[in-house]
Structures are given as C-alpha cells and as structure tokens.
Amino acid sequence: MAPIPTETSSTVSAIASPDTKSSAPTSKDVDTSELDSTTPTSSNTKKRKRKDNAQEKQVHILHQSTFRKTAWSYFHLILLTPGTAAIPPATASTDSTTTSSLSPLLASSLLTHSLRSYLGITGTAIPIDMLKISGRSVWVRIPRQDARAFRASLSGWVGTCDGEDIPGxxxxxxxxxxxxxxxxxxxxxxGGITTGGDGMDLFG
Incomplete structure (x- = not known):
C-alpha cells in the first residue's frame, strides 16, 4: 500500500505544472504592449512628413537653367582725365559736379581708337553695344569671345580729346x-556690374 501515495503526488505535480506556466507572463506579451504604445508616435511623424512633402510639391518651378558660357560680356568703363586719374572708381563715376554726359559718338570713337591701336583693323570689327552713358561712365556689351582682347586694348591705351567735349x-x-x-x-x-544686382538701375 506504500507506493500509492507517491503516484498520486506525481500526478498532482504534473497537473499543477501547466497551470503555473499559463499564469506566468511571457516576454512576448510585454513586447507587444510596448509596440502598441509606440505606434501612435510613429504614425504622427509619418503624417508630418507627408504634410512637409505636400508643401514642397506646391512650389512649382516653370524653368531653371544655368548659363555656363554666356554669349555676351558686359563692361562698366570710366573715361579718365589727368585730374581724375587718382580718384577711386566709385567717386569718379558718381561725381556730383558732373551735369552732362559723354556723347555716344565721342565714346564710340574713343573705344574704336583703343581697339585699332592694339589690334589694328581687326579690332575695329568688334561690335560694341552701348547700353547707357552717365557722366563719364559707359556701360557696353560685346561678344564673350572678344572680351579678353577688348580689356587688353583698353588697359594700355592713352589718347587725346577736346576738353570741351568731356564733362567736368x-x-x-x-x-x-x-x-x-x-x-x-x-x-x-x-547684374554683375551694377549696384542693383539685376541691371534694372541702368534703365530706371
């Protein structure tokens, strides 16, 4: 009769063990609860990103391009005399005492003389478009491929002119x-040679 109690105790322990496993919390239950708590914040960030992307898409650029090699070169020139050679460019171009301006014919003639003295007849073939003349300041436009020769011809040229034709x-x-x-x-x-940045101040 002694072995009977041992069998009952083993069966009781076998029955009790599944109950203890089912009552204990698992790590999977804890992880899912943490994930459920973080899902609202992740959804909010996604909504914010969608709103930002929608705002960026509202800006529509019709056309955008970069001119690496422009067709023209622009120059701001100042005619100097012995009395204004030592004056800084900003002061010489904005002289308050100067009320008149150079005539287009005189400015064109002086530019042609400088080109002819440096390049000969070839220099006279360079087209020069005068955009504006104010006092002794002249804004011109020439083809880009002639810009280097144009600058070199002006740097070393010295000429003469009637004093009555020059303002001041x-x-x-x-x-x-x-x-x-x-x-x-x-x-x-x-715009690179004007104070306004867009060139509109020349024609204002």
Whole structure:
C-alpha cells in the first residue's frame, strides 16, 4: 500500500505544472504592449512628413537653367582725365559736379581708337553695344569671345580729346586733354556690374 501515495503526488505535480506556466507572463506579451504604445508616435511623424512633402510639391518651378558660357560680356568703363586719374572708381563715376554726359559718338570713337591701336583693323570689327552713358561712365556689351582682347586694348591705351567735349573738364576751344579708359566692372551678366544686382538701375 506504500507506493500509492507517491503516484498520486506525481500526478498532482504534473497537473499543477501547466497551470503555473499559463499564469506566468511571457516576454512576448510585454513586447507587444510596448509596440502598441509606440505606434501612435510613429504614425504622427509619418503624417508630418507627408504634410512637409505636400508643401514642397506646391512650389512649382516653370524653368531653371544655368548659363555656363554666356554669349555676351558686359563692361562698366570710366573715361579718365589727368585730374581724375587718382580718384577711386566709385567717386569718379558718381561725381556730383558732373551735369552732362559723354556723347555716344565721342565714346564710340574713343573705344574704336583703343581697339585699332592694339589690334589694328581687326579690332575695329568688334561690335560694341552701348547700353547707357552717365557722366563719364559707359556701360557696353560685346561678344564673350572678344572680351579678353577688348580689356587688353583698353588697359594700355592713352589718347587725346577736346576738353570741351568731356564733362567736368575746364578748357577753351581747341584745348587737348589726355584721356584713358578704366575698367570699373566686368561680368557675364548685366547684374554683375551694377549696384542693383539685376541691371534694372541702368534703365530706371
């Protein structure tokens, strides 16, 4: 009769063990609860990203391009005389005492003389478009491939002109005055040589 109690105790322990396993919490239950708590924040961030992307798509650019080699070169030139050679470019171009401006014919003639003295007849074939003349300042446009030769011809040229034809120069009839060109600005776009940045101040 002694072995009977041992069998009953083993069966009781075998029955009790499944109950203890089922009552104990598992690691899987804890992980799923943590994931459920984090899902609302992740969905909110996704919504914010979608809103930001929608706002970026609203900006529509019609056309955008970069001109690496422009067809034209723009120059800001100042005509110098012996009395204005030592004046900085900003002061020489904005002289308050100058009320008149160079005539287009005189400016074109002086530019042609400088090109002819440096390049000969070939220099006279370079087309020059005058955009604006204000006082002694001249804004011109030339083809890009001729820009280097144009600058070189102006840097070493010194000529003469009637003093009465130059604004701000005091002299009688027939008085000759030495003149030279100073390059105050150069750029591939008109806005690069003006104060406004877009070139509109030249035609305002």
């Amino acid at each position: 120069v005091e002299g009688g009839m027939g008085v000759k005055v030495g003149v030279a060109w100073r390059v105050a600005g150069e750029g591939g776009v008109l």
